Amino acid sequence: MTERFPGYDVLAKRDTPSWNDASRRVIDHRLALEDEPRFLTQDEWRLLVALCDRIVPQPPHRPRIPVAVLIDRKLQQDQGDGYRQASMPPLRQAWRQGLHALNEEARLRFGGNFVELAPGQQDALLELLARDQVRSEAWQGLGAKSFFKGRALHDIGSSYYAFPESWNQIGFGGPASPRGYVRMDFNRRDPWEAVESKHV
Amino acid sequence: MSEIVPQVPRARDGRAPDVFHVGGWVPMREYADDDEVDFAIIGTGAGGGTLACRLSEAGFSVVALDVGPYWRPLEDFASDEHEQFKLYWRDERIVDGTDALQLGRNNSGQSVGGSMVHFAMVSLRFRPEWFKARSQLGYGHDWPVDWREMWRYYGEVEEALKIAGPVRYPWGPHRPRYPYRAHELNAAARVLARGSEALGIKWAPTPLATLSAPRGDAHPCVYRGFCIAGCSTNAKQSALTTWIPRALAAGAEIRDLAMVGRIELGNSGRVTGLHYHREGRWRFQRARHVVVAGYSIETPRLLLNSACPRFPDGLANSSGLVGHNLMAHSNQGVYGVMEDEIRWYKGPPSLAITEHWNYTDEGKDFHGGYSYMSQGPLPVEWVGTMTGNRGLWGEALQREMQKYIHQAGLKIVGETQARDENRVRLADEKDRFGLPVAHVTFSYGDNDHRLIAHAKRFMRDSLAAAGARDIWAEESETAHLMGTCRMGDDPSTSVTNADGRSWDIPNLWICDGSLFPTSGGVNPSLTIQALACRAADRIKLLAKRGEL
Amino acid sequence: MRAAKLRHDRRLSRLPALLSAAPPSPRPKPDVQALSTRAARRLNRGCAWLSAAVLADSAVEHYRGMFFNRAMYAPLAVSSLTLAASVHGGSDRSGKSHPVRDGIYALAALTGLAGTGFHLYNVGKREGGFSFENLFYCAPVGAPFALLLAGLFGRAAERVRDTAPGDVPQLFGLPAGRALAGASALGMMGTVGEVGLLHFRGAYHDPFMFLPVSVPPAAAATMAAVAVQPKRPRWRLARLLLRLVQGLGFAGVGFHAYGVHRNMGGWRNWSQTMLNGPPLPAPPSFTGLALVGLAALDLLEERHD
Numbered sequence A: 001m002t003e004r005f006p007g008y009d010v011l012a013k014r015d016t017p018s019w020n021d022a023s024r025r026v027i028d029h030r031l032a033l034e035d036e037p038r039f040l041t042q043d044e045w046r047l048l049v050a051l052c053d054r055i056v057p058q059p060p061h062r063p064r065i066p067v068a069v070l071i072d073r074k075l076q077q078d079q080g081d082g083y084r085q086a087s088m089p090p091l092r093q094a095w096r097q098g099l100h101a102l103n104e105e106a107r108l109r110f111g112g113n114f115v116e117l118a119p120g121q122q123d124a125l126l127e128l129l130a131r132d133q134v135r136s137e138a139w140q141g142l143g144a145k146s147f148f149k150g151r152a153l154h155d156i157g158s159s160y161y162a163f164p165e166s167w168n169q170i171g172f173g174g175p176a177s178p179r180g181y182v183r184m185d186f187n188r189r190d191p192w193e194a195v196e197s198k199h200v
Numbered sequence B: 001m002s003e004i005v006p007q008v009p010r011a012r013d014g015r016a017p018d019v020f021h022v023g024g025w026v027p028m029r030e031y032a033d034d035d036e037v038d039f040a041i042i043g044t045g046a047g048g049g050t051l052a053c054r055l056s057e058a059g060f061s062v063v064a065l066d067v068g069p070y071w072r073p074l075e076d077f078a079s080d081e082h083e084q085f086k087l088y089w090r091d092e093r094i095v096d097g098t099d100a101l102q103l104g105r106n107n108s109g110q111s112v113g114g115s116m117v118h119f120a121m122v123s124l125r126f127r128p129e130w131f132k133a134r135s136q137l138g139y140g141h142d143w144p145v146d147w148r149e150m151w152r153y154y155g156e157v158e159e160a161l162k163i164a165g166p167v168r169y170p171w172g173p174h175r176p177r178y179p180y181r182a183h184e185l186n187a188a189a190r191v192l193a194r195g196s197e198a199l200g201i202k203w204a205p206t207p208l209a210t211l212s213a214p215r216g217d218a219h220p221c222v223y224r225g226f227c228i229a230g231c232s233t234n235a236k237q238s239a240l241t242t243w244i245p246r247a248l249a250a251g252a253e254i255r256d257l258a259m260v261g262r263i264e265l266g267n268s269g270r271v272t273g274l275h276y277h278r279e280g281r282w283r284f285q286r287a288r289h290v291v292v293a294g295y296s297i298e299t300p301r302l303l304l305n306s307a308c309p310r311f312p313d314g315l316a317n318s319s320g321l322v323g324h325n326l327m328a329h330s331n332q333g334v335y336g337v338m339e340d341e342i343r344w345y346k347g348p349p350s351l352a353i354t355e356h357w358n359y360t361d362e363g364k365d366f367h368g369g370y371s372y373m374s375q376g377p378l379p380v381e382w383v384g385t386m387t388g389n390r391g392l393w394g395e396a397l398q399r400e401m402q403k404y405i406h407q408a409g410l411k412i413v414g415e416t417q418a419r420d421e422n423r424v425r426l427a428d429e430k431d432r433f434g435l436p437v438a439h440v441t442f443s444y445g446d447n448d449h450r451l452i453a454h455a456k457r458f459m460r461d462s463l464a465a466a467g468a469r470d471i472w473a474e475e476s477e478t479a480h481l482m483g484t485c486r487m488g489d490d491p492s493t494s495v496t497n498a499d500g501r502s503w504d505i506p507n508l509w510i511c512d513g514s515l516f517p518t519s520g521g522v523n524p525s526l527t528i529q530a531l532a533c534r535a536a537d538r539i540k541l542l543a544k545r546g547e548l
Numbered sequence C: 001m002r003a004a005k006l007r008h009d010r011r012l013s014r015l016p017a018l019l020s021a022a023p024p025s026p027r028p029k030p031d032v033q034a035l036s037t038r039a040a041r042r043l044n045r046g047c048a049w050l051s052a053a054v055l056a057d058s059a060v061e062h063y064r065g066m067f068f069n070r071a072m073y074a075p076l077a078v079s080s081l082t083l084a085a086s087v088h089g090g091s092d093r094s095g096k097s098h099p100v101r102d103g104i105y106a107l108a109a110l111t112g113l114a115g116t117g118f119h120l121y122n123v124g125k126r127e128g129g130f131s132f133e134n135l136f137y138c139a140p141v142g143a144p145f146a147l148l149l150a151g152l153f154g155r156a157a158e159r160v161r162d163t164a165p166g167d168v169p170q171l172f173g174l175p176a177g178r179a180l181a182g183a184s185a186l187g188m189m190g191t192v193g194e195v196g197l198l199h200f201r202g203a204y205h206d207p208f209m210f211l212p213v214s215v216p217p218a219a220a221a222t223m224a225a226v227a228v229q230p231k232r233p234r235w236r237l238a239r240l241l242l243r244l245v246q247g248l249g250f251a252g253v254g255f256h257a258y259g260v261h262r263n264m265g266g267w268r269n270w271s272q273t274m275l276n277g278p279p280l281p282a283p284p285s286f287t288g289l290a291l292v293g294l295a296a297l298d299l300l301e302e303r304h305d
């Protein structure tokens, strides 16, 4: 796929009026996070990274987004979302059990650890979770579909689109304070917004 | 994972943050726990913040407590969705039901200023008939207030927030001119306008609580689009930037990072004050009157958590209605892709509205009404819609996200019926203060489903007429909370009277969204504030008559 | 009377550029032709202010519109030419009109007319049609109108200049002084309409915003009265009010600069606040119109001398 917003980089606006101190502080901190687990074990971490790669596959020629790190830190801080399905265990337990069950399911179906499967197999497996067609006992008390949709998709999608690189990919303006936007009409953009390639 | 969060209270030592100046302070009067204040208010949002202002201006001594922090938006708010999750109520709540509510980000805040700190600023009046829904429209319950009286208080609130609205509002009885002019429309709003004109219905620029011209120390809107992540320019007119500064100036005390765990009942059958947790310990504030304004989940939770031998089912609950009849607005979106660049992340998210189906009753196979508005979700919210509603992932997800700047959408604020089984009760689980958390059950009823289906059909047609393709509709979405402590004229079928005074305990009041007997098809905050202003005037009157 | 006026002129001549001031050294006993030329030059200077305002305003506004349509360059080009022609006319002591200037003014009038039509069409075709909201935010109808005025007054300047010695200058079959007094009143009211609309959009949040919708209408009313019945006692009041309007044009820039500062990020965030804040270049249109009115009074006074 050709790039949709060639040459666009949200971070190039860091020192313009589009960013205030608070935004700089927050994004700097996020970009400085060490791409290593603080809460998950190394095995869980590798599994999570592999899962992220399937949920939000990254375009080949772009800088890599460390999706998993935000989830690990969310678990480390045990920072929930403010609500939890009555049928679901709390955050940490849900992720731990979910990752474990995912691997169990992989072994059961394909005879190997999830991280070792081919991408096509991984996708096929995830498709089964999405349809709740799982065999492993390890899903007991969690639910494959609930975990997949309510935790995995939710947290992974949210983490991916927390990084400036993801904003470059979809043409989002990123931080915008004190300077917001002037031109809001159809097909209008401010000079500090992304230019869409005509060739997509 | 927020970086900029005050860990200790800011409002103390005789001063409170000045929201309009980086690092600024304003003087604040303080009361000792032993001072028996006239009013202790729990919650400083649309209801509590407004009431604190109006009561202190009337000369009462007021302490208003909020478990949330006291922000200075100019320095504390980043342009970042993740960071700004800090504005939401993120302590655990348990949800279930066929349409289990997604709380947190979607429904309630935890800040001085309440949910208004991250609200979308849509400021609408109820349709007059809704105040007599049962007797005039044949569903729901009558409100114990008259629409003409509410009309006056709406006017007061619109003035206090300098609402920016259209010169002529096309629906309902005459209303005074909005204090500020409507904002320029973004492309997303013009999509709504186009669709409406194609289908032959009226539309209007949405009346919004964000400045279209300077006001005092507040700047006009810069169209940055992060409104529901908090407004870092103070253009947004929330309780934090309007009522609360006024309350402080009039001598009220605001206590931030103060969690109220229990209201104490005295031997006389009146409440004597409240237990609250601040700076690591439990304290007790004495008060002549206690007002609960914690919104539709926390208000009943606190009343239930305050059960005592005399009221074993919770305070003010002789009707058994505390926690029942929880309403959320149906909030399904319909989205499509436009040939044009829309870039809907610019500007407040809902710049255009139609209330056509609030004011037209012909051709409906359901009770109630709905409005719908243009949309502008930022990436994290949008990906949540993609994964949560459509279950997209992998290449399919990334392909859809690529269309971000061409998306347009419409979303309803749909009336739901008050149903007994939708309710808030206490769970076994405890929160960080050791208090039982709320267990919230919600399912749509048949009428709600018919309304949603009608709205989705209509919005699809509208989007298509505006030139969108690949149109799809959300399934189970909700917004706003209402009800759980209904007001009414009859102690056996309501929790409070029209003034928010509980039937059971004469000095225990409620002043927030939980009072709503019906939900109406518009966003609730303007009505909550109008009720608060009305309550303040009533309290003044009762005090004069010696009936407090 | 005359002495007072000369004092005025000399004081104004201290203002920057030759655009603002009266002729450097008026001769003590001017003949009629010199007086018409003087009035013509004053008209030219009025046009200079108008076209300068149009140039700056359309540059900013059409930059905001990212020159989405090629035609959006037209007012820039034409108002630049008009400005040049007007500066030229303002310092030209010749008693004869200049064909190039005359042509440019005709072009300005036509461009202004076309622009007004185009902006009106733009408003009308949008969802909501001629609603307040569209009038607030769509292409402003008043801006090209200023160019139209510059063209018309410029043409008038050339006609006045052409007056034969001993003749009273005529426009539209009326003595030029009266015709111009009426036209300046109309022009001012048009501009007041635009300002009123935009200040209404700003909800008159600052009481000073009432100034440009109260002083110029007073001046316009007086000028209209002068046009209908040119009585000497009114001239003095008219002159005073026009001077106020002229000053308001300058003060307005200052107020608007403050307004830009009142927006988020202030001047540091100029790439937004200059465009979304109050328009800096708009107020000087009033200066231009006031000069036109003063020229009309000059013509009337000389008739009575």
Ligand SMILES: Cc1cc2nc3c(=O)[nH]c(=O)nc-3n(C[C@H](O)[C@H](O)[C@H](O)COP(=O)(O)OP(=O)(O)OC[C@H]3O[C@@H](n4cnc5c(N)ncnc54)[C@H](O)[C@@H]3O)c2cc1C
Binding pocket: B042, B043, B044, B045, B046, B047, B048, B065, B066, B067, B068, B105, B106, B107, B108, B109, B110, B111, B112, B113, B114, B115, B116, B118, B119, B120, B121, B122, B123, B124, B228, B258, B259, B260, B261, B293, B294, B295, B296, B298, B299, B302, B480, B481, B511, B512, B513, B514, B523, B524, B525, B526, B528
């Ligand atoms: C994303 C979003 C967008 C919205 N957009 C709009 C909109 O455009 N228009 C509109 O009209 N409405 C909107 N709303 C809804 C609106 O914000 C709420 O309806 C309104 O603020 C509710 O007012 P309230 O006073 O009842 O409660 P809140 O404003 O929520 O205030 C309650 C406060 O009480 C505090 N509290 C609760 N319990 C305790 C306790 N035990 N001790 C101490 N403090 C406590 C909380 O921390 C909170 O600050 C939106 C809401 C959300 C979440």
Ligand code: SF4
Binding pocket: A180, B210, B220, B221, B222, B223, B224, B225, B226, B227, B228, B230, B231, B232, B233, B234, B235, B236, B347, B348
């Ligand atoms: S768009 Fe306006 S109201 Fe919304 S956050 Fe930005 S400045 Fe505030």
